[in-house]
Amino acid sequence: MFKALVLNQEEKKTIATIEQLDDSHLPEGDVLIDVDYSSLNYKDGLAITGKGKIIRNFPMVPGIDLAGTVVSSEDNRYQTGDKVVLTGWGVGENHWGGMAQRARLKADWLVPLPTGFDSKKAMMVGTAGFTAMLCVQALLDADVKPESGEILVTGASGGVGSVAVTLLAQLGYKVAAVTGRVEQNGPLLEKLGASRIIDRTEFEEPARPLEKQIWAGAVDTVGSKVLAKVLAQMDYNSAVAACGLAGGFDLPTTVMPFILRNVRLQGIDSVMCPTEKRIAAWEKLVELLPESFYQQACTEVELDEAPKYADDITNGQVTGRVVIKL
Numbered sequence: 001m002f003k004a005l006v007l008n009q010e011e012k013k014t015i016a017t018i019e020q021l022d023d024s025h026l027p028e029g030d031v032l033i034d035v036d037y038s039s040l041n042y043k044d045g046l047a048i049t050g051k052g053k054i055i056r057n058f059p060m061v062p063g064i065d066l067a068g069t070v071v072s073s074e075d076n077r078y079q080t081g082d083k084v085v086l087t088g089w090g091v092g093e094n095h096w097g098g099m100a101q102r103a104r105l106k107a108d109w110l111v112p113l114p115t116g117f118d119s120k121k122a123m124m125v126g127t128a129g130f131t132a133m134l135c136v137q138a139l140l141d142a143d144v145k146p147e148s149g150e151i152l153v154t155g156a157s158g159g160v161g162s163v164a165v166t167l168l169a170q171l172g173y174k175v176a177a178v179t180g181r182v183e184q185n186g187p188l189l190e191k192l193g194a195s196r197i198i199d200r201t202e203f204e205e206p207a208r209p210l211e212k213q214i215w216a217g218a219v220d221t222v223g224s225k226v227l228a229k230v231l232a233q234m235d236y237n238s239a240v241a242a243c244g245l246a247g248g249f250d251l252p253t254t255v256m257p258f259i260l261r262n263v264r265l266q267g268i269d270s271v272m273c274p275t276e277k278r279i280a281a282w283e284k285l286v287e288l289l290p291e292s293f294y295q296q297a298c299t300e301v302e303l304d305e306a307p308k309y310a311d312d313i314t315n316g317q318v319t320g321r322v323v324i325k326l
């Protein structure tokens with residue numbers, strides 16, 4: 001028997017309960033895994049609270065990522081005892097996910113845990129950190145260099161934002177962090193490497209089509225009017241990696257930054273990211289994240305605490321990363 005957080009729907013409300021299940025309950029797949037850790041991402045928050053239409057088939061075990069140990073495998077790429085990590089592919093949305101002590105998954109979805117890493121650290125990074133790495137990689141691919149100028153990160157104290165700040169600082173960029181919680185999280189963001197902290201209210205005023213050029217690059221996790229403001233302030237030939245919608249999925253902007261300043265807006269999706277790119281991103285995360293990141297920006301909770309933290313993350317009240325010990 002193993003413990004799982006199970007979501008059901010009753011009268012259009014999502015109900016989360018801890019249940020004892022056995023392997024026969026698990027969905028089909030070719031690798032059976034003992035889950036060591038999962039993590040809490042914004043999408044998990046929407047799924048567990050029912051605030052977002054993430055899950056269409058109930059019952060569902062949430063958890064869009066996990067790290068664990070292979071129990072048995074029908075695929076010769078994985079053997080009993082191997083350490084693996086999973087993010088995305090719709091796991092925790094339409095296939096039972098990481099918030100259970102056991103999972104059965106497709107081998108194609110897995111990535112071997114990088115050498116020098118453990119399951120807990122992998123989930124301290126999790127989908128949010130992996131996505132932050134894809135955003136930073138997009139800026140590197142766009143040839144944005146440390147000497148090009150300052151890089152802006154929005155939603156900076158969240159999961160994606162806090163890892164993006166850390167990675168960019170480690171790569172030698174000068175990082176400005178936008179947060180709605182300057183007093184609460186400013187000191188942490190400075191420790192992670194931000195050289196200045198900007199209050200989110202400055203980014204919530206309606207943007208003019210073009211404003212003073214300030215940023216050589218940006219990682220945006222917020223969307224909506226904040227991203228519109230960021231675009232209006234981008235330097236000539238700069239790039240923005242946009243991955244999130246914490247502030248809304250609309251984008252009230254104009255074409256001006258694109259056609260007059262050669263600004264590139266690169267969308268980032270972590271869910272369907274090809275395996276080769278995943279492996280490279282994980283290796284780079286292991287290389288770049290300092291030990292201090294794991295001590296400063298992460299909280300560990302038990303499975304039965306996940307619903308409370310799920311509510312908090314949808315209210316923008318979580319700082320850094322939350323990992324769930326299975």
Ligand SMILES: NC(=O)c1ccc[n+]([C@@H]2O[C@H](COP(=O)([O-])OP(=O)(O)OC[C@H]3O[C@@H](n4cnc5c(N)ncnc54)[C@H](OP(=O)(O)O)[C@@H]3O)[C@@H](O)[C@H]2O)c1
Binds near residue numbers: 247
């Ligand atoms: N594209 C992908 O593959 C992918 C993957 C992972 C995540 N995401 C998306 O990226 C976003 C961030 O994810 P996360 O896991 O980092 O979530 P998170 O930990 O909740 O962080 C989001 C941060 O955004 C800020 N924020 C919250 N509500 C806001 C609002 N109404 N207006 C402006 N800012 C707000 C807060 O930061 P401050 O308090 O510092 O302002 C919050 O900490 C989410 O929209 C998520 O769905 C996308």
